[in-house]
Amino acid sequence: MKDDLQIAVVGATGVVGREVLAGLYARDVPAEQVRAFGSERSKGLEVEYGEDSLEVERATAEAFRGMGLVLLATPGEVSRTLAPAAQAAGAWVVDVSPAFRGDGNVPLVLPGFNTEALSTVTKGRVVCLPGAVTTAAVHVVEPLRRAFGVARAQVTAMVAVSSAGVRGVAELEKQTADLMSGREPEPHAFPHRVGFNLVPQVGGFMVGSPWTEEEAGWTLEAARLFAGRGDAPVLAGTAVQVPSFYGHGLVINVQLKKAGPVEQVRAALKTSPSLKVLDAPGERVYPMPMLVTSDPAVHVGRVRAFPQSPEWVTLFAAIDNATRGAALNLVETGLKLAERERAA
Template identity: 35%
Template sequence: MGLKVAVLGATGAVGQEMLTILEERLFPAETVYALASRKSVGREVSYGDKTLVIKDADTFDFSTVDIVLMSAGGDVSREMSPKIAKAGALVIDNSSAWRMDPDVPLVVPEVNPDTLNQRPKKNIIANPNCSTIQTVVALKPIHDAAGILRANCSTYQSTSGGGREAMDELWNQTKAIYVNDPIEPDVFPKQIAFNVIPKIDVFMEDGSTKEEWKMTVETKKILDPKIKLFATCARVPVFVGHCVAAHLELERELSAEDARNLLREAPGLMVIDRADEDEPQFVTPVESVGEFATFVSRIRNDPTVENGLAMWIVSDNLRKGAALNAVQIAEVVVNKGWLKRA
């Protein structure tokens, strides 16, 4: 008998991507429910060749499902996830609400699947931040081979990371520029069209943004607490696809060619970086859209630090950075065999 799965936040960009990926990957779901707030009840969303009618998350009986893929924001998750978990359903949450809770696993299946050897104490599993996910997938094989002492990461994050309204703002501002209409930022603090904004989330006391803090603490929790990571996160005028420029200081020497070979063999990665060509290949966000893989290019040694290595990491943030990773977590749980009604 197949599983019963609910997607909470099914009208959002990530929620709809979750439904798409569940169907694409033939997840063993007997029944899939699409849930959202009361104002969205009755709307229709696609699940493969089927149409699902949105149900009210506030009145839904969560004791009837096995897994809830949650993509409704941190405030909703903090309120509802414990109730859902208590009803017996496993919650896989895409928000930042539970990521640093010591009793909640923070999981990227290609990196730390062993954290799911048993059912978590709170019946909740956290999905990491979008940029963290693609970064640790690429860093894992390098760390295993040569040990990462320090990582300096600059991110170039698309507007879809801010949700559908953020994407709409880029579109509307771009049109406004062409017809000489005034630009009035709403979602973003400044104009996003034809611009770059070095601020994602709120500023913290040390001058970093919360997005930069998330990358640091989440990488330590997932990969290794001894890694020193410094991040600068910027929003760029792109609809889908995040990029990370990662500059690493390693414990042991690792040539760029050896790094390419390691990354080519690693799960979840696609290396597009032919060093033997006159004009080496590289990946941009456009090529990542709709793809499951995290792409790595521009792999080269950095001579400014001892055992330095640099790489360019690109991924579809709505897929691997959110929906795909959540579904992959569910797949690991199913394969581990401990998913039983609590």
């Protein structure tokens, strides 16, 4: 990376933005090269950068002047406005929101899966990243696709409230306190009370469709990521909002094209550097959101198949949605692009 390359972290006060700052700090990027941005609301606040702190500036088109790399951890509608402004400033731009995932002109990159797609990206283009559930599911499916072929992966995702950002976290905290004190809370960030409940709706529904935008996103993002790798597995399923704070859990039913013994399935999963296999159920070892906190690997286990239908393999996976599912994808992609700047 050019030693003076300036990095803008936009959305620095959010669930993802804070983890982006932690990820840059962990990779020894000096504080002088990093600037933190947010909306007018958070202007002047301080955010942690390791031992240091950074003052949050308001994100405007002018503020991006001189930035070499802009990392957007903002809501989709904000990214749609700020990405062109960052492009106009001549920066590399990486966006973690859903804003550009459906746009075939914007490369969709998942580090550890198709990082090579970055080699064709030119400066001033936006690169976008998949969501946390797609990140987990694609990392789990890919080694099975290579070993056996995969027709379809059916996912039930248990989605933590931090998927809805700081507002989602605050809502579960308040609802839990209210319910423990005998008060029925009002839902704001979610369509129903999420405290001590399960809500089979994450985000809004697609217009005229029974699928939520979250669920439709998995299918679209996986199709884009697997395109060009032979028969692309279909990824589809149901997202359920659950009353936990961080870490998503996924039940994944994978339909193999050629059935193999469960031991071979487990062995194939172990070949992936993106996965950690935790699968000793007799010793109560399996993935759980509480174990995956800050782990850059996706955890997978509970691997099993019905003898009557050995081509269907069932697994359980867990991902830290804020770090592996978002911030690390932003940091790793951004720093890869910055390396190209240095090499230029």
